[in-house]
Amino acid sequence: MNAMTRIEIKNLTFGFDEQLQPLFKDVSLTLDASWKLGLIGRNGRGKTTFLKLLQGVYPYQGKIKQQLKFNYFPQKIMKQQQTVTQILKESTVAEEWKLERELNLLAVDPGILERSFASLSGGEQTKVLLALLFTHELAYPLIDEPTNHLDLAARKQVMHYLQQKKQGMIVISHDREFMNGIADHILALEKQQPVLYQGNFATYEEExxxxxxxxxxxxxxxxxxxxxxxxxxxxxxxxxxxxxxxxxxxxxxxxxxxxxxxxxxxxxxxxxxxxxxxxxxxxxxxxxxxxxxLQNIEKVEPLSLNFRPQHHQVLLRVEQFQLFYADQALFQPLNFELHQGQCLALMGVNGVGKSSLMHYLLGDFAGTSSGEVMRPQKLKLSYLQQKFENNTGTLVEFADKWKLEYGQLLNTLHKLGINRKVFESPLEKMSMGQRKRVELAKSLLTPAELFLWDEPLNYLDVFNREQLEQLIAQKQPTMLLSEHDETFIKNVGAQKVVLHRLTNTN
The missing domain is CATH 1.10.287 (Helix Hairpins)
Structure with a gap:
């Protein structure tokens, strides 16, 4: 193995000041830079921190020896009102045709080059940032959670895109199918020490x-x-x-x-x-x-949720229903029924209106509608929102705001894998995975007859995903969810309701 193409880590020790135990203690590894390395581990175990340490962002003890130029995804775009072309000119010396080439490989319309970054959907922003990443042809990519906010088709496009790349990279993702399609090595951040496996995620799981x-x-x-x-x-x-x-x-x-x-x-x-x-x-x-x-065996405790079954057998009956923004329909007329104890998965490309449909059911959709949605009066809902960055303050304040029993909140968070030492931290200082689990715990504890979950798996690790699969299969709550993880949808036995865009008849 050429010294130019490897990352040598010797006796690495690092922890944040507020942590009682270091994230990494006396870690020694040799990583081949030609590998497509999947970096996995429970939330809070230090995956993103590991990438930051490679880049020299934090001071540490030990040695990291490498001669690579790292490039990190997702990049921060400070001027989001600029067009994609303007952002390209400021962030790289690459010619515009190279970005167009990468966007074409990602099946993105080149027309977005003249749109502002802020106007793009989450999936479009992800693809633009990946395209920008690979215009730096001599850099070594560090890719952190690329599947968040991608719909099923986009995940497959991104997976195929990364499969075709000849260069090595490190990728963090909790999507099992995605990792199986990309990784040829897995670095698992176990409870005691990182463990290296040769093969994809399925190989890691079996070993x-x-x-x-x-x-x-x-x-x-x-x-x-x-x-x-x-x-x-x-x-x-x-x-x-x-x-x-x-x-x-x-x-x-x-x-x-x-x-x-x-x-x-x-x-x-x-x-x-x-x-x-x-x-x-x-x-x-x-x-x-x-x-x-037993030091590396993950202890995963079963979850509970506050499901209150309705006496009605049909909780939602949707007939010829459409939502509109500025007189523009989001999807074709929709028809479905949601029965007691049934789980329905809303499917469709990003931007087709899955989240908007949930907001309509919550009573806070800003547009207009046509058709009918019939449901029992005073239907109690529990909503797991996709965007939770506005949750701030202490857990005590959070519990008080949402009328949750504080002890139950802490117990649920502990079952979800959050270390008790994190409980004193304000939400804004927690990792995105920890903050997502706080939002999830809120939904689990809220008494409800119908659960609305909008992309529940974003930022959750594999163990959390399996906890939710077991919970839904066992409790069979009435649930309407939007999710792009095929394995999860299959394992919870959800029936699919597909939202289709309107075709342009002009």
């Missing part, structure tokens, strides 16, 4: 499963051995204590003239007690080994 099963089997063996040693040590200690009493004779021997070999009894008792202490020491070593075996 991780085998490793965890082996650790659990060994743990059972160690538990049995520890129990046996404990019992043996207790028996030996009891025998030694009994012999120590024999040195002075039993009450029936007193005054009988019997002569006891107290020296022999004392020595034997001492040897037995010593062996008992050695057994206790061995037992403690076994217990420590047991803890080490």
């Amino acid at each position: 991780k499963r085998r490793c965890d099963e082996h650790a659990q089997q060994e743990n059972i063996k160690l538990k049995k051995e520890s129990t046996r040693l404990r019992q043996t040590a207790l028996q030996k200690a009891e025998w030694a204590q009994g012999r120590e009493r024999d040195k002075y004779g039993s009450p029936t021997q007193k005054g009988s003239g019997a002569i006891l070999d107290t020296g022999f009894i004392g020595a034997r008792a001492a040897r037995t007690m010593k062996r008992a202490k050695l057994l206790v020491h061995r037992m403690e070593e076994k217990a420590a080994a047991k803890e080490n075996l």
